[in-house]
Amino acid sequence: MQRGGEGGPGGGGGGAGSGGAKKRPTINDIARMAGVSKKTVSRVINDSPLVRGETREAVKAIIQETGFAPDPQARGLAFRRAFLVGLIYDNPNPQHTVSHQQGLLDALQGSGFELVVRPIDRTSPRRLSDIRSFIERQKPFGVVLPSPVSEDEELVELLKELDCRYVRIASVPLDEDDRMVVSHDGEGAAQAARHLADLGHTRIALVSGPPTFRSSKERRKGFEAGLAERGLLLDPALVRQAGYTYESGVAAARDLFALPNPPTAVFALNDEMAAGAYTSAHEAGLTIPRDISVVGFDDAPIASRLWPPMTSVRLPLRDMGRLAGEMLAPDLMRGRPPSHDVQPELIVRASTATPR
Amino acid sequence: MQRGGEGGPGGGGGGAGSGGAKKRPTINDIARMAGVSKKTVSRVINDSPLVRGETREAVKAIIQETGFAPDPQARGLAFRRAFLVGLIYDNPNPQHTVSHQQGLLDALQGSGFELVVRPIDRTSPRRLSDIRSFIERQKPFGVVLPSPVSEDEELVELLKELDCRYVRIASVPLDEDDRMVVSHDGEGAAQAARHLADLGHTRIALVSGPPTFRSSKERRKGFEAGLAERGLLLDPALVRQAGYTYESGVAAARDLFALPNPPTAVFALNDEMAAGAYTSAHEAGLTIPRDISVVGFDDAPIASRLWPPMTSVRLPLRDMGRLAGEMLAPDLMRGRPPSHDVQPELIVRASTATPR
DNA sequence: CTGAAAGCGCTTACAG
DNA sequence: CTGAAAGCGCTTACAG
Numbered sequence: 246m247q248r249g250g251e252g253g254p255g256g257g258g259g260g261a262g263s264g265g266a267k268k269r270p271t272i273n274d275i276a277r278m279a280g281v282s283k284k285t286v287s288r289v290i291n292d293s294p295l296v297r298g299e300t301r302e303a304v305k306a307i308i309q310e311t312g313f314a315p316d317p318q319a320r321g322l323a324f325r326r327a328f329l330v331g332l333i334y335d336n337p338n339p340q341h342t343v344s345h346q347q348g349l350l351d352a353l354q355g356s357g358f359e360l361v362v363r364p365i366d367r368t369s370p371r372r373l374s375d376i377r378s379f380i381e382r383q384k385p386f387g388v389v390l391p392s393p394v395s396e397d398e399e400l401v402e403l404l405k406e407l408d409c410r411y412v413r414i415a416s417v418p419l420d421e422d423d424r425m426v427v428s429h430d431g432e433g434a435a436q437a438a439r440h441l442a443d444l445g446h447t448r449i450a451l452v453s454g455p456p457t458f459r460s461s462k463e464r465r466k467g468f469e470a471g472l473a474e475r476g477l478l479l480d481p482a483l484v485r486q487a488g489y490t491y492e493s494g495v496a497a498a499r500d501l502f503a504l505p506n507p508p509t510a511v512f513a514l515n516d517e518m519a520a521g522a523y524t525s526a527h528e529a530g531l532t533i534p535r536d537i538s539v540v541g542f543d544d545a546p547i548a549s550r551l552w553p554p555m556t557s558v559r560l561p562l563r564d565m566g567r568l569a570g571e572m573l574a575p576d577l578m579r580g581r582p583p584s585h586d587v588q589p590e591l592i593v594r595a596s597t598a599t600p601r
Numbered sequence: 602m603q604r605g606g607e608g609g610p611g612g613g614g615g616g617a618g619s620g621g622a623k624k625r626p627t628i629n630d631i632a633r634m635a636g637v638s639k640k641t642v643s644r645v646i647n648d649s650p651l652v653r654g655e656t657r658e659a660v661k662a663i664i665q666e667t668g669f670a671p672d673p674q675a676r677g678l679a680f681r682r683a684f685l686v687g688l689i690y691d692n693p694n695p696q697h698t699v700s701h702q703q704g705l706l707d708a709l710q711g712s713g714f715e716l717v718v719r720p721i722d723r724t725s726p727r728r729l730s731d732i733r734s735f736i737e738r739q740k741p742f743g744v745v746l747p748s749p750v751s752e753d754e755e756l757v758e759l760l761k762e763l764d765c766r767y768v769r770i771a772s773v774p775l776d777e778d779d780r781m782v783v784s785h786d787g788e789g790a791a792q793a794a795r796h797l798a799d800l801g802h803t804r805i806a807l808v809s810g811p812p813t814f815r816s817s818k819e820r821r822k823g824f825e826a827g828l829a830e831r832g833l834l835l836d837p838a839l840v841r842q843a844g845y846t847y848e849s850g851v852a853a854a855r856d857l858f859a860l861p862n863p864p865t866a867v868f869a870l871n872d873e874m875a876a877g878a879y880t881s882a883h884e885a886g887l888t889i890p891r892d893i894s895v896v897g898f899d900d901a902p903i904a905s906r907l908w909p910p911m912t913s914v915r916l917p918l919r920d921m922g923r924l925a926g927e928m929l930a931p932d933l934m935r936g937r938p939p940s941h942d943v944q945p946e947l948i949v950r951a952s953t954a955t956p957r
Numbered sequence: 958c959t960g961a962a963a964g965c966g967c968t969t970a971c972a973g
Numbered sequence: 974c975t976g977a978a979a980g981c982g983c984t985t986a987c988a989g
Contacts, residue, residue, distance in 0.1 A: 269737060271966055282976045287968060297974055314738055318678040319966030322981050327674055329715070339699040347695075350720055359685070359739060361715045364706055381625060382670055383715060491906060520906045527908045547903055550847060550876045552883045627982055638960045643984060653958060675982030678965050 270311045278311070279304045290315050317357065321384070330358050330573055331388035333376065333400075335367040337489050338517060340545045341562055345391050345414065348566025356574050358386060367393060373403055380407045387411060387573040389566070395419065396459045412569040416463040426568045426585050430460050430542075431467025433558035433589025434512070437540045438471025440556070440591055441510045444599050446538060450483040450508035452497045452518050458489070464514045464542060483508050487518050494521025502529040502537070509600035510538035516545040516557055523551055534598035544592050553595035561587050626667045635663045646671050673713065677740070686714050686929055687744035689732065689756075691723040693845050694873060696901045697918055701747050701770065704922025712930050714742060723749060729759055736763045743767060743929040745922070751775065752815045768925040772819040782924045782941050786816050786898075787823025789914035789945025790868070793896045794827025796912070796947055797866045800955050802894060806839040806864035808853045808874050814845070820870045820898060839864050843874050850877020858885040858893070865956035866894035872901040872913055879907055890954035900948050909951035917943050 272290075276283040281300060288296045289304040296304075307313070321327040332349060336342045346362065353360055363379060365372045380388075380403075387410035394400065395413035401420070404411045413420055416430035441449055451468060454461030469479050482504075485497035494513055501508055502525055513519035519541030523533065531537045533553055541548055544559035565587055572585060628646075632639040637656060644652045645660040652660075663669070677683040688705060692698050702718065709716055719735060721728045735741075736759075743766035750756065751769035757776070760767045769776055772786035797805055807824060810817030825835050838860075841853035850869055857864055858881055869875035875897030879889065887893045889909055897904055900915035921943055928941060 273966080283966090284968080284976060285974090288975090291968085295974060300974080314734065316678070316966050317738055318674055318683060318740070319981090320968075322672070322674040322678050322983085323966080323968035325968095325981070329717075339703075340695070343695040343699050346718065347720070350718070359717045359719075361685075361717055362702065362706070363715075364703070378670065382673055384674070491902075524906070524908060546847075547906060550880070550903060551907070552880060629982080639982090640960060640984080641958090644959090647984085651958060656958080672982050675965090676984075678967085679982080679984035681965070681984095 270313045275307050275313050279307045326386055327384045328358050329361045329383060329385040331361050331363050331385045333363045333365060333388050333394055334391050335365050335394050344562030345566035348563035349389060349570040352567045352570025352574055377403060380409050389569045392460055393458050412572045414565050414569055416460045426565050428560055428565060428587050431463045434464040434467035435471030436591040437512050437558055438468045442475035442477055444597060446510040446600050448508045450501045450511040451479060452485050452487050452494055452511060452513040454489040454514040461514055468512060489515050491517045491521045494518025495524050498522035498525035512540045514542050516541035516543040516548050519555060520547055533596050538597040540597060555596040556594045557592055559590045559592050626669045631663050631669050635660045682740045682742055684714050685717045685739060685741040687717050687719050687741045689719045689721060689744050689750055690747050691721050691750050700918030701922035704919035705745060705926040708923045708926025708930055733759060736765050745925045748816055749814050768928045770921050770925055772816045778941060782921050784916055784921060784943050787819045790820040790823035791827030792947040793868050793914055794824045798831035798833055802866040802956050804864045806857045806867040807835060808841050808843050808850055808867060808869040810845040810870040817870055824868060845871050847873045847877045850874025851880050854878035854881035868896045870898050872897040872899040872904050875911060876903055889952050894953040896953060911952040912950045913948055915946045915948050
């Protein structure tokens with residue numbers, strides 16, 4: 246295969262099939278065939294009400310016949326806005342990203358929008374200029390911000406300044422209703438607290454996430470509220486600060502299990518850290534749930550694969566992504582706004598039991 | 602916020618910031634400022650050799666100063682090819698997708714290309730028309746096909762017909778060198794076989810993947826080859842066909858462990874199924890590795906989180922994605938082709954030991 | 958080595 | 974309700 250002297254995406258890939266490539270129809274072809282102007286075809290494409298029913302049907306028929314589909318590049322250039330939706334994430338847990346992405350794709354299915362993924366480093370000062378150049382250059386139709394990116398107010402301000410539509414996914418409302426998917430993590434954590442209290446636990450430990458994460462704050466707050474409902478108070482001596490990672494969970498639990506008066510139950514604010522608690526329990530010779538009950542948060546795949554299968558708070562990550570997509574997608578933007586709230590649910594498995 | 606009567610991505614998002622929005626410079630501005638024609642600016646942008654050094658430097662200086670970046674939509678329209686790279690996947694294991702995606706993004710970083718993700722259903726007859734319309738409409742610069750999509754010859758034929766550049770990621774070479782990233786799964790499986798044989802195992806079971814997956818075939822073949830090197834033969838009575846899922850792994854292992862003369866070791870062709878073997882071992886009251894050694898494949902995060910930590914064949918998924926991206930990215934297309942081979946590596950942990 | 962013209966396939970004002 | 978003109982911001986032939 247030959248390549249030209251210049252760069253850019255010129256020059257085909259396969260080098261094959263250049264034989265029977267019949268050119269695709271353009272808006273001009275459709276206009277000619279329908280005997281109308283291209284502007285009228287454009288109106289039909291864009292569902293403008295300013296077309297007579299008869300004309301509309303005639304044009305639609307031709308579009309059907311020919312299989313015409315407007316060129317997104319050309320449309321984007323004229324609209325000054327691309328048919329792209331961005332997913333801007335910085336999630337320590339890849340599982341969240343996949344699930345959100347799946348949901349978003351569910352929503353975008355057949356909409357003509359493509360999903361562009363943009364990982365960023367929330368700790369990098371360059372993140373703002375990166376996103377600025379992404380938005381200015383690509384002009385995406387909108388972007389979805391899962392947490393913790395959704396909590397980055399500087400970034401959100403930038404999006405507003407750039408006039409870029411967005412939807413934030415977070416544990417609590419941080420913005421106007423039509424820009425939010427809310428997962429109410431606190432309520433999920435409260436369910437975990439009630440579950441442990443109802444089993445009879447009183448010495449309950451908490452392995453917390455990074456204090457900068459809103460989800461961590463909300464989960465902890467909800468957990469304490471749930472305990473309070475049962476007349477229990479979280480003992481500060483049984484709280485360990487960790488970082489949402491497996492390793493930090495191992496360390497935190499190891500520390501807790503070595504206490505002179507160790508807890509009978511531990512709630513880790515995500516499944517990764519809860520898996521770490523499993524490891525520390527094994528190392529300390531503790532049997533789950535006989536010696537120690539463990540509850541996680543997320544209900545990631547690992548929760549049901551550990552032994553014994555782990556009790557965890559399920560977050561409908563895929564639904565959250567789908568909702569975010571529906572809030573952005575144009576069809577759903579006219580008419581009723583979709584529901585933007587989601588409820589966590591405690592999945593009780595075999596890692597929790599009555600304390601000895 | 603008001604919205605117009607027509608659809609499409611018109612109408613801004615934030616409604617804010619429309620105040621200080623200074624217009625970005627276009628190629629015309631740069632041309633005027635540099636005192637050259639826009640075509641010359643275009644040549645500089647595209648690294649054409651047909652520009653005098655002096656002129657080039659002058660134009661580059663202006664571009665630097667102004668922070669000019671060419672509009673990808675406009676460029677795409679004129680080039681008849683978008684600045685997008687597609688990732689077309691249908692992976693039963695989301696972990697693969699995330700890792701490949703990360704690697705691809707590593708490679709695309711700063712290239713000006715955006716990554717568009719396109720899940721497909723390999724069993725759906727509509728997959729070909731879906732992809733056709735994606736390619737014809739979006740005109741991506743190229744696409745990456747991880748397995749098992751990479752094994753779909755019909756799809757690959759379609760890409761060739763559409764003149765779409767592609768790179769396939771697979772366990773064995775299926776195409777020309779510059780269209781392939783090869784992971785040599787067979788060699789990894791052979792390492793697993795040698796490891797188990799060297800520990801003294803002779804009754805070794807195999808939990809296989811779906812027969813339609815090339816990776817499954819290659820892993821099995823490599824495993825048998827590795828055993829043969831040590832003078833061992835795979836006993837057909839100890840082979841179970843499963844589906845690369847956790848549940849199928851549970852069922853297959855349960856069956857094996859119930860045998861009158863059960864195996865002392867089991868090799869599962871991926872980590873999901875190996876995790877299933879852990880569960881079945883627990884259910885059967887078998888202790889890993891005392892009663893049964895277990896080896897997985899992939900070295901997914903779960904491998905090191907299970908107890909005991911699992912021996913597994915590591916596939917450098919992220920590197921594979923990065924290599925695929927480098928093979929597509931324009932900078933690397935001129936000059937030396939990047940290496941396109943990758944080697945699996947057995948990570949020995951605590952799930953394998955000498956049989957009793 | 959450099960440029961003026963035409964065009965990529967759409968949409969936005971502006972008329973009627 | 975419909976259309977002719979101009980334009981989105983680039984690149985491709987075609988000249989020189």
